[in-house]
Amino acid sequence: MDNSRLDDLLPKLMDARERAGAFSSLVRLTQERLYWHVRKMVLVHEDANDVLQNTYMKAWRSLGSFRGECQIYTWLYRIATNETLTFLASQRMKNVSSPVDYEDVMLSRMEADVYYEGEEMQRKFQRAVLSLPEKQRLVFNMRYYDEMKYEEISEITGTSVGALKASYHHAVRKIEQFVRDED
Amino acid sequence: MDEKVFDMEMRGRELPFSVPEGYFERFAEEMERSIAPQKRPVWALARPIFTAAAVFAGLIAVSYLVFTLQRGIVPQTDDYMPVRQEYAEIIADQFDVLQLEDILSGEEE
Numbered sequence: 001m002d003n004s005r006l007d008d009l010l011p012k013l014m015d016a017r018e019r020a021g022a023f024s025s026l027v028r029l030t031q032e033r034l035y036w037h038v039r040k041m042v043l044v045h046e047d048a049n050d051v052l053q054n055t056y057m058k059a060w061r062s063l064g065s066f067r068g069e070c071q072i073y074t075w076l077y078r079i080a081t082n083e084t085l086t087f088l089a090s091q092r093m094k095n096v097s098s099p100v101d102y103e104d105v106m107l108s109r110m111e112a113d114v115y116y117e118g119e120e121m122q123r124k125f126q127r128a129v130l131s132l133p134e135k136q137r138l139v140f141n142m143r144y145y146d147e148m149k150y151e152e153i154s155e156i157t158g159t160s161v162g163a164l165k166a167s168y169h170h171a172v173r174k175i176e177q178f179v180r181d182e183d
Numbered sequence: 184m185d186e187k188v189f190d191m192e193m194r195g196r197e198l199p200f201s202v203p204e205g206y207f208e209r210f211a212e213e214m215e216r217s218i219a220p221q222k223r224p225v226w227a228l229a230r231p232i233f234t235a236a237a238v239f240a241g242l243i244a245v246s247y248l249v250f251t252l253q254r255g256i257v258p259q260t261d262d263y264m265p266v267r268q269e270y271a272e273i274i275a276d277q278f279d280v281l282q283l284e285d286i287l288s289g290e291e292e
Contacts, residue, residue, distance in 0.1 A: 020218055027214045031207055039200055052210070053217075060218050118199025126199070145196050 005029060006072050013063055013072070023063070027056055030073060033146075034080045040141045041084045041134075043110040043126070051087050055080040070155060077156045081138065088134055103130045128178035132171050139164055140171040 006029060012022035034055065039048035059079050066075060095102050107127055110116050118126065129137055139157070142148045143164075150161045150168075157164070 020215075020220075023218060024211065024215045028211045031210055031214075035202070035207070035210075036198070040198065043200075045200070045202060049210070053214070056214050057217065115201045115203065116199060117201055122197075122199040145198065147196075 003071070003073065010068065010072060013066070019063065023060060026072070026076075030076055031056075034076060037077065037141070037146065038080055038084050040145060041138060042087060043106055043116075044113045045115040046113075047087065051083050052080070054087075055083045058083065074152070074155050081156060085134060085138075103127070106130060124179060124182055125175075128175040128182075131178055132174060136167050136171045139167045140175075143168050144172075 006026070009022045009026055009029075012018040013026065015022075031052065035048060035052050038051045038055070039045065042048050042051060055076070059076055062079075066072070070078075091106075092102050095105055098105065107123075107130060110126065111118075111123070129140065132140060135157075139153060139159075142153045142156075143150070150164050153159075153164050154161050159167075
């Protein structure tokens with residue numbers, strides 16, 4: 001993604017007359033990366049779509065309070081992360097009385113999704129990733145799939161770089177162990 | 184941690200997910216529509232006026248109905264009715280029909 005184009009949008013986003021047009025451009029520039037950030041966490045396309053819509057609507061309503069302390073993209077990523085964690089918490093609450101594990105529910109929903117194209121190995125890997133606590137899974141996804149720098153992840157999650165490194169290493173160990181045990 | 188070994192074991196960073204065709208284009212358009220200021224149709228602008236007029240007309244109709252029903256159900260009271268009837272009977276006793284006709288025609292007995 002071209003950060004300079006995002007920076008160019010900032011003055012327009014702050015101007016009420018140009019805000020709507022600039023926001024549309026912002027959506028077009030950022031939607032794909034944000035979508036995949038959310039999708040990796042919620043797994044199902046429809047859920048990712050809902051969370052992404054909520055993310056942008058929240059961003060649109062809060063634009064007036066954006067003070068530019070961080071990059072606009074980091075700000076959007078933060079909103080998307082919060083929306084995703086809120087969504088997952090509500091899903092977990094819905095499933096609290098179910099005898100089936102929440103991870104199993106998520107996994108079967110993922111497999112039932114027409115936009116899931118995984119094979120056995122990928123299913124096993126997703127299962128291993130799902131076994132992580134949500135925040136650790138978030139850090140793992142950002143580092144492993146998006147190859148984000150720890151400093152960037154730190155800005156988004158508000159966690160120190162040291163803690164993030166430790167969290168990622170633990171996550172990798174757990175996944176390796178999980179895959180080994182499954183074999 | 185040897186990330187390289189881990190990557191190979193996990194068959195890289197490919198994701199087993201896809202999206203519907205043209206999804207991102209449609210999503211961007213949908214967002215544009217969601218944030219666009221809503222243009223209100225003329226009838227929507229006039230709706231409060233019509234609502235107020237309808238409420239006012241309804242109040243008048245209900246008041247008229249209540250007033251009419253009250254007049255129909257409650258008998259008209261007239262404290263002087265028995266007195267008037269008695270007076271009419273006295274007068275009637277004093278004249279028979281012929282006398283009355285003579286009086287009305289202006290002839291004296």
